[in-house]
Amino acid sequence: MKKFLSVLLVCTMVLGLCACTGSGTKTNNASGIKAGFIFLHDENSTYDLNFINAAKEACDKLGIEYVLKTNIPEGQECYDAACELADSGCNFVFADSFGHEDYMIEAAKEYPDVQFCHATGTKAHTELLPNFHNAFASIYEGRYLAGVAAGMKLNEMIDNGEITPDQAKIGYIGAYTYAEVISGYTSFFLGARSECPSATMDVTFTGSWYDETAEKEAATKLIGSGCVLISQHADSMGAPTACENAGVPDVSYNGSTESACPNTYIVSSRINWAPYFELCLSNLAGIPTDYVGTISTGSVELTSFGSVAPAVGTAERVEEVKAELQAGTRHVFDIETFTVDGKKVESYMADVDTDAAYEGDHEVIKDGYFNESGDGLRSAPYFDLRIDGITLLDEQY
Amino acid sequence: MNEKKNPLFHIVKRKSMPLSKQMMVRLIAVAVAIAVCAIVTVITTGMNPLSVFAATFRGAFGSGRKIWITLQDTAILLLIALALTPAFKMKFWNIGGEGQVLMGGLASAACMIVLGDKIPDPVLNLLMIVSSVFLGALWGAIPALFKAKWKTNETLSTLMMNYIAIQIVAFFTIYWEVPKGSGKIGIINQSTNAGWLMQIGNKYLLPILISVIVTVGIYVYMKYTKHGYEIAVVGESERTARYAGIRPGKVIIRTMLLSGGLCGFVGMLLVGGIHHTITTTITGGQGFTAVMVSWLAQFNPFTMMGVSLLIIFLSHGASEISTSCGLNQSFGEIITGIILFFIIGCEFFIQYKVIFRKKETENTKEGPAGQKEETGQDSAEKPENEAGNAKEDSEEKPENETTQVDEEVKS
Numbered sequence: 001m002k003k004f005l006s007v008l009l010v011c012t013m014v015l016g017l018c019a020c021t022g023s024g025t026k027t028n029n030a031s032g033i034k035a036g037f038i039f040l041h042d043e044n045s046t047y048d049l050n051f052i053n054a055a056k057e058a059c060d061k062l063g064i065e066y067v068l069k070t071n072i073p074e075g076q077e078c079y080d081a082a083c084e085l086a087d088s089g090c091n092f093v094f095a096d097s098f099g100h101e102d103y104m105i106e107a108a109k110e111y112p113d114v115q116f117c118h119a120t121g122t123k124a125h126t127e128l129l130p131n132f133h134n135a136f137a138s139i140y141e142g143r144y145l146a147g148v149a150a151g152m153k154l155n156e157m158i159d160n161g162e163i164t165p166d167q168a169k170i171g172y173i174g175a176y177t178y179a180e181v182i183s184g185y186t187s188f189f190l191g192a193r194s195e196c197p198s199a200t201m202d203v204t205f206t207g208s209w210y211d212e213t214a215e216k217e218a219a220t221k222l223i224g225s226g227c228v229l230i231s232q233h234a235d236s237m238g239a240p241t242a243c244e245n246a247g248v249p250d251v252s253y254n255g256s257t258e259s260a261c262p263n264t265y266i267v268s269s270r271i272n273w274a275p276y277f278e279l280c281l282s283n284l285a286g287i288p289t290d291y292v293g294t295i296s297t298g299s300v301e302l303t304s305f306g307s308v309a310p311a312v313g314t315a316e317r318v319e320e321v322k323a324e325l326q327a328g329t330r331h332v333f334d335i336e337t338f339t340v341d342g343k344k345v346e347s348y349m350a351d352v353d354t355d356a357a358y359e360g361d362h363e364v365i366k367d368g369y370f371n372e373s374g375d376g377l378r379s380a381p382y383f384d385l386r387i388d389g390i391t392l393l394d395e396q397y
Numbered sequence: 398m399n400e401k402k403n404p405l406f407h408i409v410k411r412k413s414m415p416l417s418k419q420m421m422v423r424l425i426a427v428a429v430a431i432a433v434c435a436i437v438t439v440i441t442t443g444m445n446p447l448s449v450f451a452a453t454f455r456g457a458f459g460s461g462r463k464i465w466i467t468l469q470d471t472a473i474l475l476l477i478a479l480a481l482t483p484a485f486k487m488k489f490w491n492i493g494g495e496g497q498v499l500m501g502g503l504a505s506a507a508c509m510i511v512l513g514d515k516i517p518d519p520v521l522n523l524l525m526i527v528s529s530v531f532l533g534a535l536w537g538a539i540p541a542l543f544k545a546k547w548k549t550n551e552t553l554s555t556l557m558m559n560y561i562a563i564q565i566v567a568f569f570t571i572y573w574e575v576p577k578g579s580g581k582i583g584i585i586n587q588s589t590n591a592g593w594l595m596q597i598g599n600k601y602l603l604p605i606l607i608s609v610i611v612t613v614g615i616y617v618y619m620k621y622t623k624h625g626y627e628i629a630v631v632g633e634s635e636r637t638a639r640y641a642g643i644r645p646g647k648v649i650i651r652t653m654l655l656s657g658g659l660c661g662f663v664g665m666l667l668v669g670g671i672h673h674t675i676t677t678t679i680t681g682g683q684g685f686t687a688v689m690v691s692w693l694a695q696f697n698p699f700t701m702m703g704v705s706l707l708i709i710f711l712s713h714g715a716s717e718i719s720t721s722c723g724l725n726q727s728f729g730e731i732i733t734g735i736i737l738f739f740i741i742g743c744e745f746f747i748q749y750k751v752i753f754r755k756k757e758t759e760n761t762k763e764g765p766a767g768q769k770e771e772t773g774q775d776s777a778e779k780p781e782n783e784a785g786n787a788k789e790d791s792e793e794k795p796e797n798e799t800t801q802v803d804e805e806v807k808s
Contacts, residue, residue, distance in 0.1 A: 042719070042726055070719055071726050074581065075672040075679060080466050087460055102584035102674070122576060178578030207580070351576060358577045384577070397571065397580065 033092060033281055035059055035066040036085030038078060040097035042070035045210065046254045047235045051096045051119070051273055058277035074099025082107035086114045092284060094118070094277070101134075108132040115284050119273070120180065122354045122380045124289045135276050136379035137293035140187035140372055141325050142269030142300040144332045146251045147191020148321050149267045149305070149314045150229055153249050154196040156311035163228055165198035171222030172203045173215050173232040173239050176397045179351075181205075183372060183381035184233045187332050188251070189390055192229075194337070195317075201390045202227060207397035212236035223248050240265065249309045256303040265306035266314075272301050290379040295326055333370030338387040345370070350382040406753040419747050426743030430736045437735065442724060449718055453732070456717025457710040465601040467709055469671070472608035473663060475705040477687035479608075479615045480659035482696050483652050484537075485688075486619060488632040489544065493555030495684025496562030497536045497657045499677070501529035501664025503566050505592075506585060506675035509668070510573055513591035521592045525669050526662065533661015534654045536562060541653030545646035559684070566677050584673045594670035604666050611659070616698040628652055660684070693741060711736060 037055045039048045052068065059066040067090065072081045078100045085093045086107065094117045095104050101121035108116040108129050117133045118124070124134035154168040170192060174181040185203055193199045202222060206214040215238030219230050223246045231251040232239040237260060243250035244261035252261075252268040275298045280287045293299020305315055324330035335345050348370070349360030364371045364382065372383050386392065414422075435446035442449075457467045477494050484491035505525040512521055540554035573582050586592055597603050619625040627648050631638045635645045668675055686708060694700035715729025722728075 067720060069716075071716065073678060073681070075674065075676065080462070084460065084462060087462055098579060099581045099583070099676075102587055105587070106584070176578045176580045178580070179576070181578070354576045356573075356575050358575075397578075 033062075033064050033284065034088075034090045035064055035092045035277075035281055036082075036088075036090035036094070037066065037068050038072045038081050038085070038093065038095040038100060039068065039070045040072065040074065040100070045235060047209070048096060050254055050270060054273035054277055055094070057274045058281060061274075062278065062281050064281055072100070074103075076103065078103035079106050082116065083110065086111040091115060092117070092281060094280075096120075105129065105132055115280070115287055117280060117287065120380055122378055125378050126353050133280075133287045133289055133291065134379050135273075135291040135293070136373060136381070137271040137276075137299040138295070138373055139269060139271050139300055140183050140332050140381065140383070141295055142271075142302060143184050143188040144191035144325070145302055145318050145322055146231070146267050146269045147188040147193075148195055148318050149310055150188070150231065150249075150251050151192035151195025151199060152311040152314050152317060153229060153266060153309065154192065154199055157228060158196070158198075165196075167226065167228060168196055168199045169227050170199060170201040171219065171225075171227030171230045172201055173218045173222070173230070173234055174203055174205045175209045175234045176207065177205060177392075177395050179384045180381045181233050182385075183383035185231075186338075186383060186385070186387055186390065188231055189387075190332060190337055191321075193389065194321075199389070202393055203390060204393045205395070205397040206234055208234070210235045212238040215239045216242045219243060220246070258304075258306050262306070263308050266309045267305050267318075268303045270301055270303060272299050275299050290377075292373045292379045295322060331369035333372055333383060335365060335368055335370065338385075338389075340385050340387055342388065345385065348385065350377075350384070352377050352382050404754075406751045408749050408751055410749050411747070414747055422743050422747055423740070426739045427736075430739035433739070434732050434735050437731065442722075442728070444722060444724075449722055449724075449732070452717045452721045453711070453714030453729075455721070456715070457713040459717070463713070465599065467706075467713055468605050469601040470713070471702075471705045471709045472604040473666065473671075474683050474687060474690060474709060475608045475701055476604070476611055476663045476666070477660060477683055478690035478694070478701050478705060479611050479698055480656050480663065481687055482615060482691050482698065482701075483619065483625075483628055484656040485691055486632050486696050487628045487649065487652050489541070489649060489653065490552040491537065491540075491555050491653065491656055492552060492685065492688055493537065493540065493558045493657075494660050494687050495680050495682065496555075496559035497533040497660030498664040498667065498680045498684055499559075499562040499566050500536045501533035501661025502668040502675050502679055503562075503569060503664070504528040504532040504661065505665040505668040506573075506582070507569070509585045509592035509673075510582075513586040514589055518591060522594060522669070525592060525665055529661040529665035529668075530658040531661070533664060534658035537653040537657020537660065538650055541650045545649045563677050566675060570676060582674050582676070585668075585675075587673070592669060593673060594666070603670055607666065612698045612702060619696075619698070624648075624651070689741075693744070707740075708737075 035055070037051070039051060041048045043049045043052055048070070055066065055068065067085060067088070069081050069085070072078050074097055078095060082093050082095065082104055091113070092115050093107070096119050098120045101118050101123055104116045104118045105123065105127055108131050112131055115131050115133070117135060119135050121134040124132050150170065157163050158165050158168060170189065172185045172188070174185055185201070189199070189201045202225065204218050204222065206218055208214060211234070215232060215234050215236050219232070219239040219242035222230060223242065227248070229249050229251070230239055230243050231253070233253055235254060237257065240250050240252050240257040240261045243264045248264060249266050250257070250261060250264045251266050254268065254270050256265065256268050258265045271293065276291055276293055279291070302318065321330065325332070339345070345365060347363060348365050350362055350364040351358050351360050352362040352364070362377055364374065364377070366374070370383055371377070372381055373379055431450070438444055438446040438449050456463070458464050477498060481491050481494050505528070508521060508525045508528055512524065536558055540549070540551050540558060543549040543554055544551045570582055571580055574580055575583055594603060597606065619628070627638070627643050630641060630643055631645045631648045638645050638648070667679055672679055690701055690704045690708060694704045711733040715733050716726060718724055718729035718732065719726040
């Protein structure tokens with residue numbers, strides 16, 4: 001009881017202090033729009049930093065007031081945070097992590113006048129709430145281009161006699177056997193194989209989106225088993241560091257790692273979220289249910305090439321391929337370029353509508369290619385074919 | 398400053414301190430803590446500390462919803478602390494609250510996933526409660542059994558049971574993941590709400606009401622029942638207990654069934670009533686924080702209410718600091734750390750007093766660095782406290798001498 005009293009006293013004192021200061025909010029926008037952002041971690045995570053920078057950039061450009069909430073777990077805390085933002089006058093609320101989605105939907109049901117947007121989610125097209133939206137980007141195109149740079153590096157190593165064509169094996173560290181990861185490593189591999197036809201790839205999974213030790217160990221193991229080039233879909237510096245230590249060329253993700261790995265860094269692909277935020281915030285009523293950013297919208301980017309590791313002429317070749325992708329004359333998942341169990345894939349029902357049984361529900365082979373993140377389907381990737389040439393070393397995650 | 402051969406001070410347990418004086422010490426500690434926070438804020442960020450304190454307060458009580466969330470989170474932390482308390486009172490160091498809560502949560506989630514929409518909701522809820530309490534109790538009873546039968550160290554075994562629980566939950570999150578490969582279960586039965594606990598009034602009230610009931614329940618159990626008495630006796634001395642005809646093994650297992658079962662029940666509240674999902678991080682370390690709550694409140698259930706509120710207040714404040722002051726969350730945690738340091742630290746001066754002296758070679762007990770720091774702050778009231786001297790240590794000290802040395806040290 002005494003302690004309770006003392007606590008009460010603390011509260012009163014703090015309250016007293018508050019009364020002196022009053023609340024200072026930064027309001028000075030004409031548009032009447034206030035944006036709230038929810039992030040899983042803070043700026044120490046490369047994944048969240050990418051979103052935080054984009055959010056600040058877009059809001060500053062449009063002169064919009066914004067609130068950033070960091071370190072929000074994927075639980076009821078996300079719902080609470082979203083509701084608090086809505087309570088405080090935000091009419092646009094965004095969350096950046098996959099596990100936030102269900103809680104954003106709960107909040108969206110409660111605040112019909114507030115627009116809720118969620119990156120990487122899969123449910124907007126089935127929930128059919130007018131104020132809940134998903135967004136992603138055709139990052140598979142970015143990865144494909146990064147793969148082209150990797151393939152050229154392999155070719156260079158073959159030409160220099162460092163490896164034989166049969167030894168052109170890529171190592172890839174993924175987080176989970178999730179469609180987003182599968183789509184990512186497959187597009188990267190297809191890009192590499194478009195340049196270096198003898199390329200093969202080993203993939204291993206860490207079971208975490210961020211586990212520096214596991215990623216580093218995985219990279220070291222892959223290098224030990226004969227992989228001559230490494231790439232990853234996980235957020236730490238583990239794999240790039242292991243590559244730099246071993247002198248193995250590396251294609252990183254989410255941003256340049258050149259400063260830490262000057263000798264082995266080739267290139268990195270990333271999603272730039274600023275175009276999406278600008279689109280949403282400049283017209284809250286017109287946010288699409290599923291938004292797919294592309295190379296053309298500026299959403300999919302390659303960072304600058306490394307100064308040491310890339311093969312000669314990489315930048316030029318990547319530009320050519322990029323032009324072909326944009327013109328539609330080349331498709332990343334062209335069914336002529338890959339097989340599953342030795343057979344061409346003429347038809348495939350993908351699990352586009354999320355359900356507990358993982359049932360395939362939409363035909364996604366269209367006009368001779370796998371229609372990833374297609375119109376009328378959903379923005380989050382659903383490519384989950386195990387194509388020939390890629391060996392999954394483990395699948396427990 | 399105590400490099401000299403003779404220890405400069407020794408530490409003596411006080412008999413008791415009048416309540417008013419205790420409150421005085423605590424108030425001073427809080428005031429000093431706030432002052433230190435203010436100084437740290439100015440030095441490291443250059444911001445007005447008042448705006449930081451205001452943000453802390455806003456984080457916990459800034460809106461109706463925030464107040465509800467604060468109370469709800471306080472209730473959960475309080476419930477876990479209450480669950481651990483009978484074990485602590487028995488001197489059984491149950492630091493496995495985290496695992497016991499997780500297992501309870503897992504049982505509830507399993508019921509909701511497997512049986513959702515297949516059986517009526519009230520039956521499902523009942524099944525969730527039974528299975529959660531059972532699994533939590535089992536998780537608590539295993540280390541208790543080992544302790545009772547083979548005298549294994551329960552601190553280690555309860556701790557390690559946490560990691561087993563985390564791995565089991567990790568396995569099931571992948572087993573039940575939606576969509577495939579995502580490693581997330583998401584909200585269970587989101588469209589049908591099957592198995593969700595009913596709402597009383599609003600989303601937040603149910604755990605709060607339960608926590609109040611359990612607080613009273615545990616208070617009565619500990620203070621007025623035969624079980625509570627047996628727990629206290631076993632805690633004081635197993636031999637005494639045996640002499641009085643109490644079987645310590647039985648009491649240990651029974652108490653841990655209660656402790657673990659209650660933790661499992663909290664897991665059910667988290668999964669069925671709040672998050673509606675299960676993840677390895679759903680308890681958020683509260684199984685450990687609750688240990689501190691229980692101890693800081695000296696096992697008094699009503700004091701725990703205040704301590705839980707304080708800790709939740711500080712943690713919500715910390716995240717608000719990062720949101721509205723543009724500081725990293727770590728800064729908020731530093732502030733929290735400073736405040737807790739002083740609040741816990743001041744209990745030392747309520748329990749013990751420090752006597753400075755020049756000669757004598759015994760009692761070389763030396764306070765850790767923190768205590769030394771604080772002696773200066775609290776020394777102002779030390780001379781008057783000297784009056785109520787209780788000596789567990791054998792020496793008598795002439796009062797004037799002590800005071801004199803005390804002053805010398807200050808100068």
